[in-house]
Amino acid sequence: KAGVTQTPRYLIKTRGQQVTLSCSPISGHRSVSWYQQTPGQGLQFLFEYFSETQRNKGNFPGRFSGRQFSNSRSEMNVSTLELGDSALYLCASSLGPGQRGRPQYFGPGTRLLVL
Amino acid sequence: ELKVEQNPLFLSMQEGKNYTIYCNYSTTSDRLYWYRQDPGKSLESLFVLLSNGAVKQEGRLMASLDTKARLSTLHITAAVHDLSATYFCAVDLRSSSNAGGTSYGKLTFGQGTILTVHP
Numbered sequence: 001k002a003g004v005t006q007t008p009r010y011l012i013k014t015r016g017q018q019v020t021l022s023c024s025p026i027s028g029h030r031s032v033s034w035y036q037q038t039p040g041q042g043l044q045f046l047f048e049y050f051s052e053t054q055r056n057k058g059n060f061p062g063r064f065s066g067r068q069f070s071n072s073r074s075e076m077n078v079s080t081l082e083l084g085d086s087a088l089y090l091c092a093s094s095l096g097p098g099q100r101g102r103p104q105y106f107g108p109g110t111r112l113l114v115l
Numbered sequence: 116e117l118k119v120e121q122n123p124l125f126l127s128m129q130e131g132k133n134y135t136i137y138c139n140y141s142t143t144s145d146r147l148y149w150y151r152q153d154p155g156k157s158l159e160s161l162f163v164l165l166s167n168g169a170v171k172q173e174g175r176l177m178a179s180l181d182t183k184a185r186l187s188t189l190h191i192t193a194a195v196h197d198l199s200a201t202y203f204c205a206v207d208l209r210s211s212s213n214a215g216g217t218s219y220g221k222l223t224f225g226q227g228t229i230l231t232v233h234p
Contacts, residue, residue, distance in 0.1 A: 033220050043224040056221045090157060103148055103160040104222060
């Protein structure tokens with residue numbers, strides 16, 4: 001069974017630009033969560049989607065947005081990039097709410113560098 | 116606000132020794148996860164702990180959960196070099212969903228413990 005895939009794996013952007021990251025969950029998984037990982041702040045939750053609906057959102061500014069498609073694939077978008085947005089962005093998939101005992105499975109991440 | 120704290124943050128061990136990583140969290144939860152991350156890689160699920168007193172073991176790693184004390188431990192037995200990695204605990208709290216109802220899926224992570232095992 002294929003794991004969680006994320007594209008692109010690496011990205012270099014300049015301040016003020018915007019970026020879109022993509023995540024394809026494990027087949028059959030309907031819940032997708034996004035996390036930002038930085039050396040200073042560690043792993044922080046961005047959002048969670050299930051059935052194309054955002055169910056939860058972390059404490060990030062409105063420049064961070066996301067969506068989920070009917071095939072459970074998800075995208076996140078960051079507009080007006082700032083230097084502090086440089087991070088590893090991780091996507092995780094799971095079966096969905098109520099699946100007690102099932103972990104979230106993480107993708108390889110997209111490493112974003114903002115210059 | 117849920118806080119998850121791990122200690123120690125850095126752990127240098129000799130091969131063959133035992134040690135324990137501690138994970139404390141501030142709000143009652145019955146869903147706790149341990150993950151491993153190798154340098155430059157993603158997170159790999161190690162254990163899912165769902166109830167008070169839960170104990171899981173895989174190879175040289177054993178995890179336990181005490182929900183009353185809000186504490187989980189990851190015990191390493193007879194460490195080997197291959198265990199060198201960063202270990203994270205994460206807590207999953209039921210929360211109000213933006214879409215109504217409740218939601219799980221928002222993991223709050225500890226800071227991570229960087230484990231180095233040397234000969």
